[in-house]
Amino acid sequence: METAEKRVMIASSSQRKRKRRKIRRIIRKRRRRNEKLVTAPSSLPNDVIEEIFLRLPVKALIRLKSLSKQWRVVIESLSFAERHLKIAEQYRLVHPKVMVITDEKETGWTLRPDTDIGFRTFCLESGSVLSFxxxxxxxxxxxxxxxxxxxxxxxxxxxxxxHSVYVVNPATRWLRQLPPSRFQISMHKFYPTREDWRFMDSLFHLAFVKAAAGYKLVWLYNCENYNADASFPSEGVTKCEVFDFRANTWRYLSCTPSYRIFYNQKPAYANGSVYWLTEPYNARIEVVAFDIQTETFRLLPNIIVAIADSDPNHIDMCSLDNHLCMSKREHVTMIQDIWRLKPSEDTWEKIFSIDLISCHSPRTEIRDMFEWSQKDMVEPSTPVAVCKNKKILLSHRCSRGLNPSLAISFKWKMMCEE
Incomplete structure (x- = not known):
């Protein structure tokens, strides 16, 4: 009896193996047939196909990779990725796009704020949603x-x-979790008060930049112990951590700026350097620059007088077309001036002067608690992008969408150059 059962089991096992082999043969035949279709002699030359691929969106390229081994090798090559990025950047200069990071689903329902984040791409010219x-x-x-x-x-x-630190590509939905920085680990060894969080705001802004050998994360922040009444900078007031993607570790830089970083301003990356605003010393603010290649800090030699003598809460710093830009908004006139730093770092030029009162708001695509008509706010609006017809996209640091802790603007206004 046992022998008969064993024979039945062996027979059924053999049948399953034959069935699996048959399925694998069918899959291999289909793959070979597909590869013959895409590599047929009548197909286009490889250089022409690559030129076509360079102008396709990322999602289309992902689908094409599964059709041919040859195509997959081309699409995954570093040279193709660099050329594709360059063409995409040139296209964005003519047809600007805006990525909005939100806690809402595509249908408008609120996501789980702890784990889910939505990435919505808008066309700046039409205001239409391109992808989600x-x-x-x-x-x-x-x-x-x-x-x-x-x-x-x-x-x-x-x-x-x-301890959460992620790098994400919204176009491909790829993400990589990074190890926590040293300050993240140390912060969870005590329970900070509300006042502690305020003075540690500079910890919350990091710079994600591209270097010759790959990407870098640069985290410059103020130390916990400092003299709030100091009239001059001192050593040891800041720390800087840099993340090495190849080694998958954070490391400290030994030489850091002797100026405390202004807590309410994000760093800006332009022309191979990262820039931070400092807290005022002797009623004057400075701009600290960090060279990505040499990993050294320096102070900008010349700052616009109207900027240097201002309260850092009244100015803003950003990058436009790979140039460092600074803005100041007048409280009474509601005029916002925007200057651009030349590559030599010794001269500034005014590129925009915007009358925020006379400008209108033709489109508002995203709900927000921020009212643009508030005239008592002295913080300037941040230039995000410049498009055709002398129009500039502005956001505001107080415009933060449905999740008040999500540190990115959700509402924009199309403002005309004066």
Missing amino acids: SLINFPQGFFNCTFVSENCDGLFCIHSPQS
Whole structure:
């Protein structure tokens, strides 16, 4: 009896094996047939096909990779990726796009704020939605999310209240979790008060940049112990951590600026350097620059007098077309002036003067608690992009969408150059 059962089991096992082999043969035949179709002698030359691929969106390229081994090798090559990025940047100069990071689904329903983040791409000219990606971050952010600036389509998302640090590509839904920085680990050894969080705001803004050998995360922040009444800078007031993607570790830089970083301003990346505003010393603010290649700090030699003598809360710093730009908004006249730094770093030129009162708001695509008509706010609006017809896209640091802790603007206004 046992022998008969064993024979039945062996026979059924053999049948399953034959069935699996048959399925594998069918799959191999289909793959060979597909490869013959895409590599047929009548197909286009490889250089022509590559030129076509260079002008396709990322999602289309992902689908094409599964059709041919040859295509996959081309699409995944570093040279193709660099050329594709360059063409995409040239296209964005003519047809600007805006990536909005939100806690809402495509249908408008609120996501799980701890783990889900939506990435919505808008056409700046028409205001229409071009794409939407919903990405889940397993570790979560404890309702406190901060987002870096865009770097080749990548974003770094982190939370000061957890160990979460992610690099994400919204176009492909790829993400990589990074180890926590040293200050993130040390912060969770004590329970900071509300006042502690205020003075540690500079910890929340990091720079995600591209270097010759790859990407870097630069985290410059103020030390816990300092003299609030100091009239001059001193050593040891800041720390800087740099993340090495190849080694997958954070490392300290030994030589850091002797100026405390202004807590309410994100760093700006332009022309191979990262820039931070400092807290006022002797009623004057400075701009600290960090060279990405040499990993050394320096002070900008010349700052516009109207900027240097201002309260740092009244000015803003950003990057436009790979140039460092600074803005100041007058409280009474509601005129905002925008200057651009020349590559030599010794001369500034005024590129925009915007009358915020006379400008209108033709489109508002995203709900927000921020009222643009508030005239008592002295913080300037941040230039995001410049498009055709002398129009500039502005956002405001107080415009933060449905999740008040999500550190990115959700509402924009199309403002005309004066």
